Amino acid sequence: MLRPEVQDKYLVGTTPPISFLPYLVFASFLVSLTGTFTTVELLHRRASGIGWRPWADIAICSVTFGLVAVWCMHFVGNRAIILGDGELEIQLYYDETYAVLSAILPIIPIFIGLSVAIRFHELGRRAIVRYGSLAVCGLCTGGAATMMHFLGNIGIEICSMSANWANVVGSAAIAVVICSVGFGLFFYWGKLWMNNIWRRIFVSITLAVGICGMHWTAATGTWYQIQSYHDGEEADQNVNLIVAYCLLTISCIACVILGFIKQRQRKEEKSRAQQAVLAIATFDPSGKLLVNKTGLMPCQTIIQHFNQGAFDDELDPSHPVFQWIFRVTRNWTGISDLIPSMRENLQLVGYLEATSSGNKRRNSLHESDDATSSATFRKLFCVTADEMATALDIGLEKLGCLYEDVLTTGTMTNNRGTWTGTHTTKTTPDVNMTVNDLESGRVEPVVFGKGQMLILSRKIDASEAHRLQQLGYSFAEIEQVSHNIARSLQIPCGDLEDLIIRLHAFSERQYSVPKRGTYLASFLVQPRPGMKSMDVVVPRANAGRLPMVKLDDDQLDSHQLKVLSTFHGLTLDRCLARIKASSETNTKVSAFMRKFGSQIEALLRECPEEALHFAIFSAQQLDMVNGQTDFSQAKVFAFCGIKEIYVQSLQSFSLKAIPFSFFKTYLRSQTGCADxxxxxxxxxxxxxxxxxxxxxxxxxxxxxxxxxxxxxxxxxxxxxxxxxxxxxxxxxxxxxxxxxxxxxxxxxxxxxxxxxxxxxxxxxxxxxxxxxxxxxxxxxxxxxxxxxxxxNQTLADLLMMITTAFRGSLMSRLPTSVEPRTKHSFA
Structure with a gap:
């Protein structure tokens, strides 16, 4: 009930003094911070690409920012304003219509601002477009906050509001500038994949400071003239405050849910590092790596719990399953029609569940499945690759080719090599290892490994890169995302950076077979410890061919072939010595022998291995692609040799040893091969x-x-x-x-x-x-x-048979010590 003494104390048209409740002022900041943090987290986890889902996520972000961070903060802050001595008859009461309008209308410009920033900053190619979009975002969000403030104050029922224009302009400037800075930092850090939780908290605080700064700058320049008196219940003053606290509670619940989601994602990343996973390494023309919003390579689990004992041998490049996958990825059209029936069969036998997500539906292979695990794993691989192609909206044949090694994830080590197994500590030397490491044959062992990753690599053009960006993916420099990817895979960051460099080089390889010409090759085999398998020495930059040099631009004639036949069965050093000691009077023969000698020296520079000096020359002319002279008419002559089993290291960083069976797989995977x-x-x-x-x-x-x-x-x-x-x-x-x-x-x-x-x-x-x-x-x-x-037999098969035929001479000529060599010069 209206009290007469209040009417006498505060006449109509008078301006009562204003005071503030400090605890509600601070509470208003916490309310705004909760809203901005919820908005930033939802923005961080929004969906990308084409369809209704991205727009729905932006709309939800606009609602949380406009409704919680701005609207709730406004009414909690205004509740801190006390007119006069706190008499209920002259406090601030609001019209419901204006209260609802002030909650709804600001959401529209906020939605526009966020949409512009997401669309043009993330996909814009020009700097002026990106920074312009951030300015538009700041103008829309800051302007919406200012509009909400004054629209809400217009709904005050018993008082008329007067404001100082300097405060009005200043509050609007504060809102626009600080919102531009806050959202600018968010999108800038997001584009550089530095958008971690602490940076997002900083962005949230910045936005909350901007909104509260705008509100209190305007509030301190505002005074109220009494036009009437409130004649109602005391609870009417707290209606908007109660609504604000309800919305705040919902926002807090959303933050808790987002926290659980984050913990679940981290748990999935840890578990994925212990699974068999298929990843896609896609590079744009500038060499940047394709990543998703979280800065990770697109990947999907093949099988959750990879049991190495389910296979006869370790899954590495020497395993038939790996080699089958290696060949299939270079001819996807030969398997794509079979994938639907593979998926149905896997569902029938219980390895896939039709209603589950891709990362959750794969069971483990058990050792009891020894007879079936090979086929099951290959079918799971094909189905996983098809699902990833669908996610990237590309054809399966454009998904990429399998990288030549298996990455072991879940490891903790300081070595600079790539470990290729889970049960042993063998390591393939990397280009970053020192000479002493190579000479000693010692490599720091991996402490433990839990998962394995197969990687498909490819390079795309600018138009395809732009299409993937429209789907929500981005391209990043290695340094920008290496820490995120290494943490998710639980491997050292340095090892990951080295791997991505090799993946990029792998994607740029040109697998071209010479069409014509005669070549001189080095075929060095190296028994592995235990004599269980053989390796072949190949160039590190192109493991699909032998170290070789061109001997002639065309095929050799009969006279030249006759000259080479005189060197058949001689070691490389004896060939050089005979050429140097030759007293041939025929000018053409002499010139050809000098050319042959100079190309032998070039081959030594290409493959500077000690064993090559004792390799035996075969005058048998072989086809570069055996049995397919219509595809390539190039010919090969080779020096065939055997490295000592107790010298596993190589003398040159440009060479590496790969399994003999895998080298044959490379040859069968060449473009145009009949196999x-x-x-x-x-x-x-x-x-x-x-x-x-x-x-x-x-x-x-x-x-x-x-x-x-x-x-x-x-x-x-x-x-x-x-x-x-x-x-x-x-x-x-x-x-x-x-x-x-x-x-x-x-x-x-x-x-x-x-x-x-x-x-x-x-x-x-x-x-x-x-x-x-x-x-x-x-x-x-x-x-x-x-x-x-x-x-068909490959070139490697033929050379291995020649090497076997020379086995007696090779075994007797293996060096027992390294002797200084005499340099030969053939001008």
């Missing part, structure tokens, strides 16, 4: 029956269920048996390939060295069960019956 068609046919023989098998299983299930109540158990048994048979056949195919390789090699000799060469191929493990024994016996029969369908 692509053979692999496609094998894949159709292996996986083409999956969909038919599923249809048969469904038919059998329906017929049984109509008659017998125990048909469910029968259905499970039938589908499991079919799945085992299909996947066992897939193991047959890989085994057949290895049997064929061993047969070719064994034909070249039966001595000790011949047996060493045979063991260099992928040996078949001893059967652990009767089922495995049946699989291998069936494979041997199948290998004999399908010899006509086998792939």
């Amino acid at each position: 692509h068609a053979v692999l496609v046919q094998r894949n159709y023989d292996e996986f083409g029956c999956l969909q038919r098998a599923q249809s048969d299983a469904e038919t059998s299930s329906s017929s049984l269920s109509s008659k017998w109540p125990w048909s469910l158990r029968k259905e499970k048994s039938l589908s499991s048996e079919r799945s085992w048979n299909e996947e066992a056949n897939s193991v047959d195919n890989l085994v057949n390939h290895r049997l064929h390789t061993r047969t070719l090699t064994a034909a070249s000799g039966h001595s000790m060295w011949g047996r060493v060469v045979m063991t260099s191929m992928e040996d078949i493990k001893s059967p652990k069960s009767k089922s495995n024994f049946k699989v291998e016996m069936h494979s041997m029969k199948k290998a004999k019956s399908n010899m006509a369908d086998q792939e």
Whole structure:
């Protein structure tokens, strides 16, 4: 009820004194900070790309900023304003219509400002466009906050408001400038992937300071003239305050939920470092790496818990599964039609769940799945690659080629090498290792490894890069994202930077086969410790070819071939000595011999290995691409040698050793190679029956269920048996390939060295069960019956047979000590 003494004390038209409640002033800042922090976190986690979801996320951010950070702060702050001595009849009360309008209308310019900043700052190519978009964002958000303040004050019922224009202009300037700075820092740091939690808190504080600064700058320059008196309940003064606290509570709950989401993401990153993962390394024309909003490479789990014991051997470049994937990624069209049936089969046998997300639906391979794990893993890889191609909105054939090594994740080490396994401590020397490390053969071992990552690498043009940016991806310098990626993979940052450099170089490789010419090559094989396999020395920059130099621009004539035949069976040093001591009178022959000598020296510079001096020259002229003279007419002569088993290091940073079987995989993966068609046919023989098998299983299930109540158990048994048979056949195919390789090699000799060469191929493990024994016996029969369908011998196969034929001379000429060499000069 209206009291007469209040009317006498505060006449209509008078201006009562103003005071402020300090605790509510501070509370208003906390309210604004909660709103800005919620907005910044939602912006950080917003969806990108095309569709309704990105716009919905921007709308939610606009609501939290306009409704919580500005509107709630305004009414909590105004509740701190006390007119007179606090009499209820003359305090600030608000009209509901203006209160609602002041909550809704500012959201529109905030939405416009954020949309402009997201669209033009993240995708803009010119600096003026990016910085202009940030200015528009600051103008819209700061202007919206100022508009809300004065629109809300217009709704005051019992007082008329008067404001100092200097305070009005100053408050608007504060809001616009500080909002421009705050959102500018957010988008700038986000583009550089430095947008960590502390930086986002700083942005939130900056925005809250701007909003509160605007509010209190305007409030201190405002006075109120009494026009009437409030004749109602005391609770009317706190209506807007209660609404503000309700919205604040919702915002706090949202912050808690976002915190849980962040913890879950970190947990997923840690678990992903312990899984088998497929990643995409895409580089734009300037060499920047494609990353998502969080600064990570696009990746997806192949299988959650990778059990190395499920395979016969370690998954590395020497493993048939890795080599199969390596070849398939260079001819995606040969497998793309089979992926739908692979997905259905994996769902049928329980490795995929149709209703689950990609990263959550893969079970683990167990050691008991020895006969089927190979096929299952390959099918999971193909399905994962297809899903990633869909996410990137590209065709599977444009996804990229498999990198030549396996990255082990979840490791903690200071070495500068790339570890290629999970159960051993072997390391492939990296270009950053010192000479002493290489000479001593010592590399710091990896302490532990938990996961493995297969990486597809490719390079795209500017138009494709712009299309991916429109989908919400970005391209970053290595230094900008290396820490984020290394932390997620749990590997040293230096190792990751070295890997990305190698991935970029890998994506730029040109796998071209010479069409014409005659070449002189070095074929050096190196037995691994234990004589279980063989490595081949290849250039580090291009592991798909041997170290070689051009001997002639065209094929050699009969006279030149006759000259080379005189060097057959001689070591490289003896060839140089004979050329130097030659007294040939024929001018053409003499010139050719000098050219031959100079190219031998060039080959030594290309491959400066001690073993090459004792390598034996083969005058047998080989095709660069064996059996495909229509594709390439280039010819090769080679020096064939064997490195000492106890000298595993190489003398040059430009060389490296790769498994012999993997080198053959490289040769079979060359563009235009006829073996692509053979692999496609094998894949159709292996996986083409999956969909038919599923249809048969469904038919059998329906017929049984109509008659017998125990048909469910029968259905499970039938589908499991079919799945085992299909996947066992897939193991047959890989085994057949290895049997064929061993047969070719064994034909070249039966001595000790011949047996060493045979063991260099992928040996078949001893059967652990009767089922495995049946699989291998069936494979041997199948290998004999399908010899006509086998792939052609590669250049590596022919050179290995030549090396085996020279085995006696090579073993007797291996050096026992390093002697100084006499330099020969052929002008």
